[in-house]
Amino acid sequence: MKSKKSLGLAHRSLKQSLGQNFLRDKRILKKIADFAQIEKEDTVVEVGPGEGTLTSFLLEKAKKVIAIEKDSDLALLLREKFNREIQDSKLEIIEGDILDLKLEKNSYSLSEQKIVERTSTAENTARTSERKCFLRANLKNYVLVGNIPYYITGALFKKALETEKPPKSITFVVQKEVAERIMGSHFVKTSRDKSRGKESILSISIKVYGTPEYGGIIKAGSFYPKPKVDSAIISIRDISKKHFINAVEQKFFEILKKGFAHKRKLLIKNLTEVSRFDLDTLKEIFDKCGISEKARAENLKVSDWLCLAKKFSPKIPKL
Structure with a gap:
């Protein structure tokens, strides 16, 4: 494990507003990479690579890793640390907010926003440019992976699953309770927590696109700084939009939100x-x-829910 002092640049640049918690246990990092079931021809889009501890394991498995980091200091650190992989086109570091990115059919793009590119020179000079599309890459087979800030979990799942070109799978480290909510009825009920095993608007919103799989708990002490709660690994497998055509998607979620409006x-x-x-x-x-x-x-x-949506809208195909 890295000591607090050895975190170096990452330690000095910790930003509470970004929800930064760095994973320190290599066994857990390897477990996350293994659980993502990455194939050798896959492109991995990593959200919030931080110091690049998980990035190293992803690079061993994927054809290419596209790491998206919001913190400019950490983006610079990553470019210095992985200079060879970047030169070999195995890794691309994108400085920006994943929630601002537009996921298109064959690319990621960021419109009307400044992208700051920091060089890895001693002077650490920066170059700012306006680019409508900062990355063009074949995303035919891509997976989304990340140790993500808790506060963007719901928004990021929504963005990734509802986009025109969703990933074939998602593997995230999220708050333990959120992972259990996503599993819903797939999760074993216990007498201590009566809510476990029940579906929620979050679990149904995810399951309509793919199958969730629980990868296990990560104790809070495995992170620096130590969060107040434990985390868990969760994957969404076999993602597709097979249930939706035309306006089906919108109608489904309209009914879902109405149904959960008053839970009692x-x-x-x-x-x-x-x-x-x-x-x-x-x-x-x-x-x-x-x-x-x-x-x-x-x-x-x-x-x-799909049956109800079908009855509410004649445009929805039979199951």
């Missing part, structure tokens, strides 16, 4: 208050979908 109410009451259907019609729809009138939103599977 029965689902049918939530939908009665916001839909164009009367109670009798909704009861008929529930019966055709095999959903109990006593069900709450947290009790429904992805297939149930």
